[in-house]
Amino acid sequence: MEIFRYMEKYDYEQLVFCQDEASGLKAIIAIHDTTLGPALGGTRMWTYENEESAIEDALRLARGMTYKNAAAGLNLGGGKTVIIGDPKKDKNEEMFRAFGRYIQGLNGRYITAEDVGTTEEDMDIIHDETDFVTGISPVFGSSGNPSPVTAFGVYRGMKAAAKAAFGTDSLEGKVVAVQGVGNVAYNLCRHLHEEGASLIVTDINKDAVERVVQEFGARAVDPADIYSQECDIYSPCALGATINDETIPVLKAKVIAGAANNQLKEARHGDLIHEKGIVYAPDYVINAGGVINVADELYGYNKDRALKKVEGIYNNIEQVLSISNRDGIPTYLAADRLAEERIERMRRSRSQFLRNGHHILSRR
Ligand SMILES: NC(=O)c1ccc[n+]([C@@H]2O[C@H](COP(=O)([O-])OP(=O)(O)OC[C@H]3O[C@@H](n4cnc5c(N)ncnc54)[C@H](O)[C@@H]3O)[C@@H](O)[C@H]2O)c1
Numbered sequence: 419m420e421i422f423r424y425m426e427k428y429d430y431e432q433l434v435f436c437q438d439e440a441s442g443l444k445a446i447i448a449i450h451d452t453t454l455g456p457a458l459g460g461t462r463m464w465t466y467e468n469e470e471s472a473i474e475d476a477l478r479l480a481r482g483m484t485y486k487n488a489a490a491g492l493n494l495g496g497g498k499t500v501i502i503g504d505p506k507k508d509k510n511e512e513m514f515r516a517f518g519r520y521i522q523g524l525n526g527r528y529i530t531a532e533d534v535g536t537t538e539e540d541m542d543i544i545h546d547e548t549d550f551v552t553g554i555s556p557v558f559g560s561s562g563n564p565s566p567v568t569a570f571g572v573y574r575g576m577k578a579a580a581k582a583a584f585g586t587d588s589l590e591g592k593v594v595a596v597q598g599v600g601n602v603a604y605n606l607c608r609h610l611h612e613e614g615a616s617l618i619v620t621d622i623n624k625d626a627v628e629r630v631v632q633e634f635g636a637r638a639v640d641p642a643d644i645y646s647q648e649c650d651i652y653s654p655c656a657l658g659a660t661i662n663d664e665t666i667p668v669l670k671a672k673v674i675a676g677a678a679n680n681q682l683k684e685a686r687h688g689d690l691i692h693e694k695g696i697v698y699a700p701d702y703v704i705n706a707g708g709v710i711n712v713a714d715e716l717y718g719y720n721k722d723r724a725l726k727k728v729e730g731i732y733n734n735i736e737q738v739l740s741i742s743n744r745d746g747i748p749t750y751l752a753a754d755r756l757a758e759e760r761i762e763r764m765r766r767s768r769s770q771f772l773r774n775g776h777h778i779l780s781r782r
């Protein structure tokens with residue numbers, strides 16, 4: 419991989435490699451764009467096949483956060499970290515302490531939080547070394563694990579997408595096929611069950627499947643069979659790239675609305691589902707609940723205020739759908755337009771009165 423060429427292509431600002439032999443830390447912090455503010459994005463811990471795929475994941479996820487934060491109306495840029503390792507076996511306190519010191523060294527250019535493979539407890543350890551971490555435990559007056567709030571946002575966005583596809587935003591009686599029933603999707607299933615939707619679920623973790631089968635009457639299928647289920651809504655809530663050349667031909671859903679990041683394997687897959695008449699709720703718009711929630715910590719966390727904003731994901735999806743209809747473009751491009759236009763407006767609206775944080779007249 420030619421790293422600088424890739425960084426130039428999508429205009430990345432910074433890529434930081436962190437290595438600490440004593441704890442086994444191998445992490446990559448990618449900062450995509452800080453036009454709107456410090457880069458906020460979670461830390462993923464995962465067993466990557468090789469270093470190149472870890473770098474690629476960090477870069478793709480960081481850029482996704484730029485768009486997510488911009489489209490959600492946050493004054494934050496986009497960044498993300500990946501830690502190479504197995505979250506079930508390779509974690510230790512020293513590792514997250516060492517990682518916290520690297521974040522502190524960036525002096526606020528990057529703020530972290532949870533993502534796949536990391537927890538509230540991990541954030542608390544990072545917090546021992548730096549203030550530039552969110553999603554820490556509520557005992558510190560913070561917002562805690564963002565997953566239930568992400569789920570609420572996905573539920574709200576799914577309703578808006580359902581309204582466009584079915585003429586009503588009620589999910590009662592709708593069949594939803596959920597891929598991956600981890601932290602976010604467990605909570606999403608609860609909202610869907612409470613509204614009277616029927617659930618088809620899958621996961622590579624049998625215990626996770628069993629929980630939603632027992633609690634919400636879901637029907638379980640094998641991971642490979644989730645795409646071809648007779649259903650109204652496909653909800654990808656595991657990892658990315660599940661909308662691709664193999665899955666699109668067998669999908670029967672009229673709506674795609676889920677929590678996973680980077681759902682389209684390639685941009686052209688967004689064109690293909692648009693041509694197929696599927697209403698796609700773009701991933702980074704519908705799954706912004708978690709980042710909206712943790713970002714509220716920067717103002718002194720207020721749960722009601724954060725949830726009110728997350729509720730607004732319904733309107734954000736409606737806005738994307740209306741840009742898509744107005745301009746005759748797929749929803750993934752409509753979402754990009756929404757985010758890019760906001761970043762550009764803010765870039766141009768830089769204060770004429772301040773230089774280096776001081777009023778220009780203060781130098782006289
Ligand atoms: N947690 C958040 O607040 C948040 C916010 C925004 C986006 N996301 C994204 O949502 C997705 C889910 O996040 P999470 O926090 O629930 O993670 P999680 O690890 O708790 O859940 C993911 C689940 O997917 C399962 N899975 C993995 N590969 C699978 C496969 N091939 N088939 C079926 N199941 C599979 C895992 O076993 C796990 O149970 C991720 O893509 C994450 O980046 C999460």
Ligand SMILES: CC(C)C[C@H](N)C(=O)O
Nearest residue numbers: 460531532533564708709
């Ligand atoms: C900041 C975090 C809550 C980020 C979250 N994992 C996301 O992808 O949006």
